[in-house]
Amino acid sequence: MTKKPIKFVLNGREVQAFVSPDDSVVDLLRELDHFGARESCGQGLCGCCTVLIDGVSVTGCLELALLLDGKRINTVEGLDADGQLSAVQQAFIDTGAFQCGFCTPGFILMIEQLLDENPDPTDDEARDYLSGNLCRCAAYPEILSAVRNAAMKRKTAQGADA
Amino acid sequence: MGDKTMTTTEVGRSLPRLEARQKVTGRANYTHNLKLPGMVHAKVFRSTVPHGKILSIDTAEAASYPGVAAVVTGKDILDVVPEPYYGPAFHDQPILALNKVRYVGEPVAVVLADDPRIAAEAVELIDAVYEELPAVYDETEAMTSDAVVHDELKPAGTFPDLKHLNGRKDTNIALDFHLKQGHADAAFASAAHVFAHSFQTQQTMHTPMEPIISLAEPSGDRLIIHTASQSPSFVRSEVARLLGWSENRVQVKVGHLGGGFGAKLYIKLEALVAALALLCRRPVRLSLSMEEQFYTISKHASTFHIKSAVDKDGRITARKCEVLWNGGAYADIGPRVTQKSGFTATGPYDIAAADIDSYALYTNRPPAGALRGFGIPQLVWAYESHTDLIARELGMDPVEFRRRNILKDGRPHVTGTVMKDAAIDAVLETLAERMRWSEPFDRGEGTVKRGRGVAIGFKACVSPTTSVATVTVAADGSVTLHHATVDMGQGSDTAMAQIVAEVLGVRTEEIRVVDPDTDVTPYDMATLGSRSTFHMGNAVRKAAEHARTQLDDMAKSLGMAETAAGRVKEVFRRTYGMQAGTVVGVGTYIPEYVSPNEDGLSDNVTPFWMIGGTGVEVEVDTETGRTKLLKMVNAADLGTALNPRIVETQLSGAAIMQLGFTVSEEMILDGGQVTNASLADYKIPGIKDIPPVIENCIVDAHTETGPFGAKGVGESATFGVSPAVAEAIQDACGVRLTRLPMTAEAIFHALHGDKK
Numbered sequence: 044m045t046k047k048p049i050k051f052v053l054n055g056r057e058v059q060a061f062v063s064p065d066d067s068v069v070d071l072l073r074e075l076d077h078f079g080a081r082e083s084c085g086q087g088l089c090g091c092c093t094v095l096i097d098g099v100s101v102t103g104c105l106e107l108a109l110l111l112d113g114k115r116i117n118t119v120e121g122l123d124a125d126g127q128l129s130a131v132q133q134a135f136i137d138t139g140a141f142q143c144g145f146c147t148p149g150f151i152l153m154i155e156q157l158l159d160e161n162p163d164p165t166d167d168e169a170r171d172y173l174s175g176n177l178c179r180c181a182a183y184p185e186i187l188s189a190v191r192n193a194a195m196k197r198k199t200a201q202g203a204d205a
Numbered sequence: 206m207g208d209k210t211m212t213t214t215e216v217g218r219s220l221p222r223l224e225a226r227q228k229v230t231g232r233a234n235y236t237h238n239l240k241l242p243g244m245v246h247a248k249v250f251r252s253t254v255p256h257g258k259i260l261s262i263d264t265a266e267a268a269s270y271p272g273v274a275a276v277v278t279g280k281d282i283l284d285v286v287p288e289p290y291y292g293p294a295f296h297d298q299p300i301l302a303l304n305k306v307r308y309v310g311e312p313v314a315v316v317l318a319d320d321p322r323i324a325a326e327a328v329e330l331i332d333a334v335y336e337e338l339p340a341v342y343d344e345t346e347a348m349t350s351d352a353v354v355h356d357e358l359k360p361a362g363t364f365p366d367l368k369h370l371n372g373r374k375d376t377n378i379a380l381d382f383h384l385k386q387g388h389a390d391a392a393f394a395s396a397a398h399v400f401a402h403s404f405q406t407q408q409t410m411h412t413p414m415e416p417i418i419s420l421a422e423p424s425g426d427r428l429i430i431h432t433a434s435q436s437p438s439f440v441r442s443e444v445a446r447l448l449g450w451s452e453n454r455v456q457v458k459v460g461h462l463g464g465g466f467g468a469k470l471y472i473k474l475e476a477l478v479a480a481l482a483l484l485c486r487r488p489v490r491l492s493l494s495m496e497e498q499f500y501t502i503s504k505h506a507s508t509f510h511i512k513s514a515v516d517k518d519g520r521i522t523a524r525k526c527e528v529l530w531n532g533g534a535y536a537d538i539g540p541r542v543t544q545k546s547g548f549t550a551t552g553p554y555d556i557a558a559a560d561i562d563s564y565a566l567y568t569n570r571p572p573a574g575a576l577r578g579f580g581i582p583q584l585v586w587a588y589e590s591h592t593d594l595i596a597r598e599l600g601m602d603p604v605e606f607r608r609r610n611i612l613k614d615g616r617p618h619v620t621g622t623v624m625k626d627a628a629i630d631a632v633l634e635t636l637a638e639r640m641r642w643s644e645p646f647d648r649g650e651g652t653v654k655r656g657r658g659v660a661i662g663f664k665a666c667v668s669p670t671t672s673v674a675t676v677t678v679a680a681d682g683s684v685t686l687h688h689a690t691v692d693m694g695q696g697s698d699t700a701m702a703q704i705v706a707e708v709l710g711v712r713t714e715e716i717r718v719v720d721p722d723t724d725v726t727p728y729d730m731a732t733l734g735s736r737s738t739f740h741m742g743n744a745v746r747k748a749a750e751h752a753r754t755q756l757d758d759m760a761k762s763l764g765m766a767e768t769a770a771g772r773v774k775e776v777f778r779r780t781y782g783m784q785a786g787t788v789v790g791v792g793t794y795i796p797e798y799v800s801p802n803e804d805g806l807s808d809n810v811t812p813f814w815m816i817g818g819t820g821v822e823v824e825v826d827t828e829t830g831r832t833k834l835l836k837m838v839n840a841a842d843l844g845t846a847l848n849p850r851i852v853e854t855q856l857s858g859a860a861i862m863q864l865g866f867t868v869s870e871e872m873i874l875d876g877g878q879v880t881n882a883s884l885a886d887y888k889i890p891g892i893k894d895i896p897p898v899i900e901n902c903i904v905d906a907h908t909e910t911g912p913f914g915a916k917g918v919g920e921s922a923t924f925g926v927s928p929a930v931a932e933a934i935q936d937a938c939g940v941r942l943t944r945l946p947m948t949a950e951a952i953f954h955a956l957h958g959d960k961k
């Protein structure tokens with residue numbers, strides 16, 4: 044199959060790539076040695092492959108890479124670009140919100156988006172928001188603590204900025 | 206360097222996992238990430254019939270498909286592996302099917318291509334013709350069926366506890382284990398009450414989020430296997446055996462696992478990728494899809510007939526257990542499940558007389574192996590449901606009935622082994638207290654009813670097994686740990702580093718833990734059955750102590766202080782005249798063990814006991830059968846916790862996983878075909894399925910022989926979940942379910958009569 048050139052912004056960096064029409068976003072990211080979005084179910088059911096495209100969460104196993112042309116894509120690898128973990132990442136460590144860590148980037152990106160939209164979610168809101176992500180290690184209780192903890196961290200940081 | 210007598214500072218500290226930062230930044234090293242230069246991708250062509258003779262496999266069209274590097278069948282494998290049968294208990298599983306297929310989904314051929322999508326497309330072009338044979342799926346039918354899955358069985362003889370295996374010709378029984386303690390028949394004859402029940406469990410799958418994956422690369426006259434495996438040492442020796450090579454020609458490397466739960470044990474894809482890499486002389490990558498995982502390994506379905514004799518005071522005087530384990534088409538580690546779990550089938554109760562018969566059976570289903578609990582959750586499901594039903598018939602409070610019969614330290618278990626460091630009563634009392642068992646309980650109103658239940662279980666640890674570790678101290682005092690326990694999320698790297706840090710008096714965070722690599726990390730039996738904390742923990746402790754002793758001796762011979770503590774760098778510099786040299790501490794651990802005699806009895810059957818229990822409160826909507834868990838309390842005796850926070854996550858994670866097996870998960874088969882091999886139709890717990898209140902309790906305990914008092918924990922919180930939920934459902938709405946999973950549909954039918 045003929046490959047087509049595309050241009051997009053990956054974690055703030057301009058990238059050009061040649062992609063096949065049937066490459067998924069996860070396939071392309073693997074080519075680019077980005078492994079944070081990873082395929083597990085391959086059917087849009089688990090959220091392990093979550094990425095943000097133009098700021099919106101997308102399941103990378105189903106999204107065609109060609110559609111990235113001209114878009115901004117953010118993956119978990121971009122969150123600590125300045126060497127600092129994001130509030131959500133730090134909250135995951137502080138609350139022990141993972142075991143094997145395979146689902147973790149997906150959850151973290153979803154929670155980044157959740158807190159951008161709703162800085163102070165209730166547990167029920169968080170559950171609703173995260174119901175498309177699966178964790179077989181079942182770190183769910185700790186993930187809910189991480190949401191609360193990250194919300195607080197973000198607020199404190201904003202207070203310090205103001 | 207630490208002092209032997211100091212109170213612990215590193216052990217018992219709830220530090221985050223050593224690899225936490227890599228995991229939250231997406232940079233942890235899963236085998237899944239690996240790309241090798243020049244590698245080809247493999248895709249498996251699978252059997253469409255449950256049992257049949259292979260008449261022909263037409264691969265011509267696939268082989269000529271553009272982009273295909275090769276197509277390989279079972280016959281081709283013979284070129285590199287003349288005897289291509291593997292397995293930890295029996296050498297019964299072919300690398301690719303030969304002559305016969307034994308379940309739907311069994312690997313029959315493989316396509317290799319540079320592009321994984323080409324390989325997948327070409328697989329569709331393969332055509333196999335089978336002569337179908339009668340098949341058997343059910344464990345009870347398998348006991349007597351004329352459909353025989355294996356004509357001949359070759360015991361592996363690998364593990365000392367399975368040395369006695371021989372299997373039986375012309376039956377589907379892979380192993381039968383029998384235990385006879387005291388005079389059960391006499392006790393039944395004179396019993397005030399006799400109770401008999403039967404219970405069943407369904408076939409389920411581990412579904413680790415990182416699907417099963419292996420790569421193999423030829424390297425000179427050696428082979429390097431990169432694999433998401435829980436048992437690197439076994440993979441090395443088994444692949445070496447298959448190839449007729451010495452072990453040092455096979456190197457097995459394992460990164461962090463994206464979950465395992467028993468799915469990634471022994472040989473899964475490793476023998477296949479090894480053979481493929483040798484055949485095509487290129488690195489080969491085989492990564493299963495979520496669907497294919499369901500055709501690879503599963504958890505035993507089971508049927509358990511249990512019968513108890515009870516005296517007029519509510520004491521159990523004898524128990525008879527018959528357990529049938531549905532092992533699927535290949536034994537995997539099923540025979541060990543049958544035996545190691547089988548002998549605990551009477552439960553954590555003080556019972557003088559018992560008969561246990563436990564059978565590992567072949568059927569034409571996907572193979573079953575170990576899944577978080579090694580058969581114990583199936584047994585506890587039955588014996589604790591039975592316990593509750595007895596208490597109900599006697600009109601006794603279920604906690605009180607358990608108290609009256611509980612097995613205490615110093616009393617013999619039915620095997621004859623005297624209980625020690627087994628806080629069974631403490632687990633029960635903790636549950637009763639946290640569930641406020643003696644207080645009035647709100648039973649709900651209208652059509653929504655509430656109920657509660659508790660259940661406890663215990664497990665012996667697989668034995669005897671060996672772990673070896675080395676601890677290396679460099680001339681600058683920095684410390685490296687080499688061991689082959691695989692960290693699949695349970696936090697073993699961190700716990701082992703804590704032990705080293707404690708012994709050597711350094712910070713855990715400063716210790717480098719080397720990933721399992723059979724070229725450099727010493728032997729370990731496997732990461733399974735909650736054995737690592739105890740076995741590897743002891744080996745690691747010994748290795749660290751050995752290193753410390755050598756350093757202290759160096760200090761002494763230099764005329765320095767009695768210990769090298771705090772002056773390791775100086776000790777090296779003065780010994781070697783510069784910053785040079787290395788100290789290597791070695792530790793090996795194998796516990797004592799006495800094999801069961803012909804009656805299944807032994808006075809030392811396990812190095813330690815794991816105890817776990819769960820209490821739940823549920824709400825049942827009697828109009829729909831929908832059940833909601835309101836509260837879950839998990840309690841476990843895990844000795845002294847090395848890292849309490851990681852341990853708590855293990856407890857709730859295990860309990861929630863078992864909750865999936867309790868209320869929703871089931872592999873549905875139609876003519877041997879799994880019809881719901883997808884997370885769309887096979888429902889694992891999501892974040893909305895967990896109870897709003899989960900409490901995890903570590904009971905106050907200490908294991909004398911464990912490293913710093915610790916023992917295993919990964920499975921303990923699975924034990925009590927299913928029977929506690931069953932009791933709570935009956936408590937709420939009066940119906941008793943005896944088969945898992947207890948779906949809303951099953952409860953609805955139990956309440957309102959059978960399907961229309």
Ligand code: FES
Pocket residue numbers: 081082083084085086087088089090091092093102103104105
């Ligand atoms: S891998 Fe994309 S949703 Fe599961």
Ligand code: FES
Pocket residue numbers: 140141142143144145146147177178179180181182414463464694
């Ligand atoms: S941490 Fe293992 S799947 Fe979520």
